[in-house]
Amino acid sequence: MKCDKIQPMLSAFIDNALSARDTWEVDRHLAECHECQRNLNEMKCTIKLLHDIPSFEVSADFDAKLQEKLSELQPKPDRFMWIKGLSRMFRPRLLPAWGAASILGILLVMMVFFNQKPIRTVNLNTFPSTEANFVQQAKVQNMAFSAVNPLEDVSIANLSAHPSGQFGSNANTSE
Amino acid sequence: MTAVSNADTSLILRCQDNDAAAFNEIVARYKNRVYNYICRTVGPGADADDLTQETFIRAYMNIKSFQSRATLNTWLFRIATNICIDHQRKVKRIQSNLVPLQREDADNEEDVQMDIPDTRYNPEDMLLTKELNTELSKALLDLPEKLRTVILLHDIEGLAYEEIMEIVDCPLGTVKSRLFNARQTIRKKISHYLNSSV
Numbered sequence: 001m002k003c004d005k006i007q008p009m010l011s012a013f014i015d016n017a018l019s020a021r022d023t024w025e026v027d028r029h030l031a032e033c034h035e036c037q038r039n040l041n042e043m044k045c046t047i048k049l050l051h052d053i054p055s056f057e058v059s060a061d062f063d064a065k066l067q068e069k070l071s072e073l074q075p076k077p078d079r080f081m082w083i084k085g086l087s088r089m090f091r092p093r094l095l096p097a098w099g100a101a102s103i104l105g106i107l108l109v110m111m112v113f114f115n116q117k118p119i120r121t122v123n124l125n126t127f128p129s130t131e132a133n134f135v136q137q138a139k140v141q142n143m144a145f146s147a148v149n150p151l152e153d154v155s156i157a158n159l160s161a162h163p164s165g166q167f168g169s170n171a172n173t174s175e
Numbered sequence: 176m177t178a179v180s181n182a183d184t185s186l187i188l189r190c191q192d193n194d195a196a197a198f199n200e201i202v203a204r205y206k207n208r209v210y211n212y213i214c215r216t217v218g219p220g221a222d223a224d225d226l227t228q229e230t231f232i233r234a235y236m237n238i239k240s241f242q243s244r245a246t247l248n249t250w251l252f253r254i255a256t257n258i259c260i261d262h263q264r265k266v267k268r269i270q271s272n273l274v275p276l277q278r279e280d281a282d283n284e285e286d287v288q289m290d291i292p293d294t295r296y297n298p299e300d301m302l303l304t305k306e307l308n309t310e311l312s313k314a315l316l317d318l319p320e321k322l323r324t325v326i327l328l329h330d331i332e333g334l335a336y337e338e339i340m341e342i343v344d345c346p347l348g349t350v351k352s353r354l355f356n357a358r359q360t361i362r363k364k365i366s367h368y369l370n371s372s373v
């Protein structure tokens with residue numbers, strides 16, 4: 001293999017991450033190529049320097065600052081809980097149920113509204129309304145009476161006693 | 176490694192059971208690793224501080240949805256990586272809005288930002304001079320984001336290829352080639368040190 005094929009494999013070669021065949025190829029090439037040997041050494045040295053580079057450490061107040069932020073975090077979900085609750089109530093899966101419930105509600109309201117008797121604003125103790133009640137009551141009684149026993153109606157009884165009916169009065173006057 | 180992930184799993188289960196002490200233990204265990212990773216990604220300073228806090232806040236808020244097929248290690252670094260990417264996009268957008276006429280100065284500005292001395296940096300290391308560390312840090316920050324993430328996770332945080340695949344959501348071949356490109360770029364940038372010291 002040539003150097004330009006070997007060099008990209010040097011990184012994985014250092015990490016023992018090459019296949020057995022590639023490792024053998026790199027080994028064989030390195031044995032006779034000083035340029036690749038030098039690259040390999042420099043890369044190993046770079047990795048070692050990176051590994052040994054001093055680490056940064058958090059400042060002394062890191063924990064306190066974090067705790068403060070975490071405690072600030074606690075009440076936030078509660079503040080918006082009602083919005084979350086609302087949005088959960090109106091999630092798409094529940095929309096048909098909400099539709100059915102609103103139709104039922106509208107029907108219920110309509111039933112209550114149209115079954116209601118008209119509100120009487122007239123004072124029942126005043127004369128005209130007493131008279132109206134009286135007349136109404138009489139009409140109802142009369143209708144019930146005639147429905148139960150139509151032949152006992154006074155006007156019908158008169159008609160049967162005088163078959164000539166309407167002309168009878170005229171005959172009397174002529175006699 | 177297995178012992179660590181077992182301990183992590185029990186910590187997560189306790190967190191999911193609303194045990195605040197368990198979350199504090201996770202913070203204690205990972206804060207410096209996450210902070211170091213973020214400093215190496217966005218540079219040390221106030222931003223790195225805030226982003227590390229944000230990483231743990233996001234972890235806290237999402238710990239109930241944590242699934243045991245990931246390790247805590249992988250999960251935290253994935254959160255940190257996403258937070259850094261978001262942050263850098265914001266910074267880029269702000270910079271492109273604020274200084275559209277000063278494009279030539281952008282590089283100098285970046286240099287100034289990177290040369291800010293960091294007092295937490297430990298100069299007592301036997302092998303490295305402060306100058307070489309600064310050079311390495313700068314080289315890391317100069318890398319394209321995708322290469323930097325992989326080299327930081329592998330060569331500095333010591334994560335395995337498989338864990339990195341999960342964090343960056345890429346196949347093994349991509350992780351390997353990004354790692355090679357990153358190492359190669361860094362190697363070239365510090366080659367004058369390597370020639371004199373190796």
Ligand SMILES: [Zn+2]
Nearest residue numbers: 003033035036
């Ligand atoms: Zn060669």
